Amino acid sequence: MGAHFPFCGRADRVAVYAFFERHGLSFALQEKYYRWWHEWAQRQVMADPHLQACKGPELERFPYGQHAFHDFHLHQYGWATALADLGAFIQGTLLPRLSAEALERLAQEHRAFLSQLEAEALAAPRSPAPEVGRYRHT
Template structure:
């Protein structure tokens, strides 16, 4: 599955190539503004939450993660993200999906998910034409 979703790659994450950068680049490539980034995140959040609620093991062990929206360690702040809040939130959720949910999917479920994802991206890209504002020429994840 690696490469089919912006959060699914793992190569290089130990060496500073954080998935949030890949997700940020995905948002930029598709010209998703903040509202569309949140829509993209919300779609994945709802999908993952529904999957967790249907899986007895995940519901028992990970169900608490979905008591708050958005989920993850970056959900309470964006102090150093330079307007890339949803990329970091998607990184947290995407890691959860990549490591715990995708391995549970069979071949047909993977392809169905890929098709639904392609439809979502197409819908959001259609909305993006009117609302997109280019990102500034500063680092997206500076801590100062």
């Protein structure tokens, strides 16, 4: 299960950002990727009355999570951070509720969507990393 999605395991915003970088996703494509997961999580929550009561209001807001509007160190980590927050909820609450077949179906849909994003990334490559290191405080 953990190998399929960038937020599984002990992933943090840096690991998720590395996933985005490895697949060549620009900031706009990162948002598109995040939105795909947000909409999936929203559908799962709204289909369950108990989850809808406790998490529905939180998922009505876009993006989800306590770091939803932070772009750490001004280096475009915003979507990686938001996905780390949303991913923690997905990994801890939604994925364990899926059957093996539903999880495999989700993994296939994810691979297909990621392939589509990679094709879009080739058509509009991301800008190169800045000369100042991403981890240096300026």
